Amino acid sequence: MAVFPVTIIESSPQGLMAFVAESDFTVTDSAGKAIASTIDMGASSDDAAVAKIEGPESKEAIRAACFSRNGALFAVCTNEKAILIYETASWSLKRRLVSEKRTNALCFDPESKYLITGDKFGDCHRISVDNSNDNDNGNDNDKPEILLGHVSILCSVGFSYGSKPYILTCDRDEKLRVSKYPNAYNIQAFGLGHREFVTSVATAPFASEIAVTGAGDGTVRLWRLETGELLQTVELDSLMRKYYESGKAKCGENTREDRTAATQRYGVLRVRSSESLRSFVAVVERIPAVLVLPIGDDLISFGEPVLVDIEAAPTDVATTEDGFVVSFEPHTAANQEEAPAIVAYKKNSADYAVDDALTDSLASSVATPQTVKQVHVPSIFVWGNKQFLERPQGEEEEEHEE
Amino acid sequence: MAGEQKASVAVEAQQQGPKLPQKRYFRQRAHVNIFNDIPLEYPVRPSEEDWSKLYPAYFRSTPDDTQAAQTASETKRPISPTSANDSDQEGPQAKRGPGNGSMSADKMAQVEFADIGCGYGGLLVALAPLYPNTLMVGMEIRTKVVGYLQRRIVALRGFQDDLVRRKDAGESIEWVDVRSKLKQEIDALSKPLDPDAEELHDNGETDRLVPGHYENIAAMRINCQKYLPNFFNKAQLSKIFILFADPHFKRRKHKARIISTTMLAEYAYVLRTGGIIYMITDVKDLYDWNVKHLDAFPLFERISDEELENDPAIPCVVNSTEEGKKVARNKGNKYLACYRRIEDPAEQ
Numbered sequence: 001m002a003v004f005p006v007t008i009i010e011s012s013p014q015g016l017m018a019f020v021a022e023s024d025f026t027v028t029d030s031a032g033k034a035i036a037s038t039i040d041m042g043a044s045s046d047d048a049a050v051a052k053i054e055g056p057e058s059k060e061a062i063r064a065a066c067f068s069r070n071g072a073l074f075a076v077c078t079n080e081k082a083i084l085i086y087e088t089a090s091w092s093l094k095r096r097l098v099s100e101k102r103t104n105a106l107c108f109d110p111e112s113k114y115l116i117t118g119d120k121f122g123d124c125h126r127i128s129v130d131n132s133n134d135n136d137n138g139n140d141n142d143k144p145e146i147l148l149g150h151v152s153i154l155c156s157v158g159f160s161y162g163s164k165p166y167i168l169t170c171d172r173d174e175k176l177r178v179s180k181y182p183n184a185y186n187i188q189a190f191g192l193g194h195r196e197f198v199t200s201v202a203t204a205p206f207a208s209e210i211a212v213t214g215a216g217d218g219t220v221r222l223w224r225l226e227t228g229e230l231l232q233t234v235e236l237d238s239l240m241r242k243y244y245e246s247g248k249a250k251c252g253e254n255t256r257e258d259r260t261a262a263t264q265r266y267g268v269l270r271v272r273s274s275e276s277l278r279s280f281v282a283v284v285e286r287i288p289a290v291l292v293l294p295i296g297d298d299l300i301s302f303g304e305p306v307l308v309d310i311e312a313a314p315t316d317v318a319t320t321e322d323g324f325v326v327s328f329e330p331h332t333a334a335n336q337e338e339a340p341a342i343v344a345y346k347k348n349s350a351d352y353a354v355d356d357a358l359t360d361s362l363a364s365s366v367a368t369p370q371t372v373k374q375v376h377v378p379s380i381f382v383w384g385n386k387q388f389l390e391r392p393q394g395e396e397e398e399e400h401e402e
Numbered sequence: 403m404a405g406e407q408k409a410s411v412a413v414e415a416q417q418q419g420p421k422l423p424q425k426r427y428f429r430q431r432a433h434v435n436i437f438n439d440i441p442l443e444y445p446v447r448p449s450e451e452d453w454s455k456l457y458p459a460y461f462r463s464t465p466d467d468t469q470a471a472q473t474a475s476e477t478k479r480p481i482s483p484t485s486a487n488d489s490d491q492e493g494p495q496a497k498r499g500p501g502n503g504s505m506s507a508d509k510m511a512q513v514e515f516a517d518i519g520c521g522y523g524g525l526l527v528a529l530a531p532l533y534p535n536t537l538m539v540g541m542e543i544r545t546k547v548v549g550y551l552q553r554r555i556v557a558l559r560g561f562q563d564d565l566v567r568r569k570d571a572g573e574s575i576e577w578v579d580v581r582s583k584l585k586q587e588i589d590a591l592s593k594p595l596d597p598d599a600e601e602l603h604d605n606g607e608t609d610r611l612v613p614g615h616y617e618n619i620a621a622m623r624i625n626c627q628k629y630l631p632n633f634f635n636k637a638q639l640s641k642i643f644i645l646f647a648d649p650h651f652k653r654r655k656h657k658a659r660i661i662s663t664t665m666l667a668e669y670a671y672v673l674r675t676g677g678i679i680y681m682i683t684d685v686k687d688l689y690d691w692n693v694k695h696l697d698a699f700p701l702f703e704r705i706s707d708e709e710l711e712n713d714p715a716i717p718c719v720v721n722s723t724e725e726g727k728k729v730a731r732n733k734g735n736k737y738l739a740c741y742r743r744i745e746d747p748a749e750q
Contacts, residue, residue: 136662151628174446180749183746184667186749187671192447344527
């Protein structure tokens with residue numbers, strides 16, 4: 001027997017945390033106590049019942065999840081094109097719909113009135129949270145409204161903070177696009193500089209002029225939103241090479257799914273902002289570390305980066321009041337068979353250490369569905385690599401020229 | 403017979419200079435899947451593109467060359483044509499950007515016109531002398547077709563070089579009268595033509611001098627739908643041409659159409675306020691689709707037919723492309739619509 005690892009963690013500004021594994025998710029409060037779950041958990045340790053959430057159909061793996069800024073809403077999207085929106089006060093299902101194309105990325109707009117989805121064909125749609133008629137332009141609310149499009153897979157969607165809202169969309173063709181909101185047809189700027197698919201974008205209320213992105217090119221970049229100017233690039237190789245050198249990070253094997261697995265590389269899985277740490281944090285595929293990038297006093301540059309060692313290769317990170325929480329790829333018999341590995345870290349003065357209390361609490365709160373065989377978390381390079389790099393020699397697809 | 407042969411060989415030997423490529427060796431099927439990841443070269447951002455490869459007369463590869471090249475270029479080219487038809491043509495003739503010493507490095511020439519899906523280059527070659535100081539680029543995704551056009555431009559520039567040299571040497575070489583040349587071409591469309599002759603015909607000039615000497619046009623291989631912002635800065639362009647585009651009839655292929663809500667945002671981004679999109683097609687369905695999308699897009703506003711009458715680019719848009727000529731010979735209809743990029747009404 002095996003259990004699914006947690007592959008997505010989302011946290012709300014109010015301290016709620018959601019842990020996603022396959023088609024299930026569990027929500028805890030800031031102390032790590034389970035509040036609700038799609039898995040039937042009965043009573044938690046101190047006899048308060050854990051609410052049962054009506055989740056997606058089983059076998060419908062969740063691809064992305066997000067909380068709204070006001071913490072009142074939570075949404076997930078699945079492999080089978082389902083989108084579910086919940087009210088966090090009661091964990092009741094507020095809206096369920098099926099999108100036309102499979103959604104890859106999600107986020108709520110700053111007013112928490114709309115859910116924005118990004119799909120694998122590059123389109124970004126806007127879905128009204130309420131079924132009722134509060135839509136400004138008199139549209140048929142049940143149909144998602146198209147907001148903007150890329151001609152490329154959309155990997156991440158976000159919003160800026162501040163008086164002039166921008167919607168940020170990142171795609172597989174290396175671009176960060178900054179568009180006005182809600183008039184997203186009006187492109188403010190492009191952030192051009194990444195050399196591979198951009199996986200994640202983060203913004204922060206304490207630095208409203210900038211955004212931070214991570215990509216498959218082994219860099220984390222800092223951008224000025226209004227102009228798209230690249231302000232700073234952090235080369236992960238110089239910071240993280242030591243993990244390969246010491247053997248803590250392992251290259252994979254050259255397989256048909258991932259022909260570049262045997263190379264040392266740095267694919268950013270996620271970038272988040274932390275108000276309490278006044279920093280951005282990032283996790284990188286295979287690398288057992290969390291990169292903390294504090295924001296400088298000028299609010300447009302990073303200070304000295306800090307690397308926090310963690311026990312194994314991560315799958316996701318989310319920020320908390322005191323620090324951050326990391327989920328891991330299965331790496332011990334215990335977390336392959338019994339319970340997924342999740343560890344919380346907090347900052348004490350200059351250092352980061354494991355937050356034992358929170359970690360233990362999470363361990364008893366978060367369960368993931370069981371499965372027959374061990375789960376392998378696919379590399380982001382499998383979908384991120386441009387097709388032609390992966391094709392073996394001689395296996396040319398129908399070429400566009402004859 | 404033998405004498406004639408010898409003579410033609412002798413002429414051939416003399417004509418070792420530029421030769422126009424023949425389209426028949428560069429034919430390629432029209433349809434391309436733009437969602438495919440084709441190994442294309444593109445810069446990370448516009449400032450990193452080496453424009454000197456495309457416009458050697460305008461961009462020097464290194465600053466040291468500028469001084470030497472400047473003097474060389476000034477003696478090489480006449481500043482203006484001697485013909486009296488100047489008044490019809492826009493602006494001073496044959497003057498170049500940085501090479502002329504009047505522009506500093508900051509005020510570098512920039513591409514202003516883009517022909518999306520330029521094909522064999524009919525539009526560019528016709529427009530070049532109308533706007534001799536404006537840089538124009540043709541973008542095309544099909545390798546063979548780009549190859550043809552690049553060779554064609556090199557050849558046309560070569561012919562111009564020769565003509566200038568001969569003029570300086572005292573020969574009487576004329577400047578082309580662009581207006582009457584265009585009119586002749588339009589008139590020729592109503593006469594039947596041998597398809598082979600059409601194949602060989604090039605609307606570029608090989609016997610007369612042309613304002614700009616074709617130094618202001620170039621072709622690149624690029625997937626516009628993915629990489630437009632890599633090549634052009636915000637509000638850089640003043641004209642975008644979309645002529646006889648692939649209709650992509652099947653519904654599932656509609657997203658590949660060159661005019662879509664998605665792409666309009668990008669065209670609006672690279673086009674400056676007041677800039678113009680020119681769209682023409684012989685496929686009525688596509689025309690309706692394009693107009694519907696353009697009308698619905700908040701940053702574009704339709705230009706009236708009256709206003710278009712004064713636009714010198716229009717006769718070229720309608721008549722100068724290979725596709726346009728085919729349609730004319732088949733007595734097909736052409737549907738034209740032009741839109742101006744306006745300020746965002748939501749921001750007023």
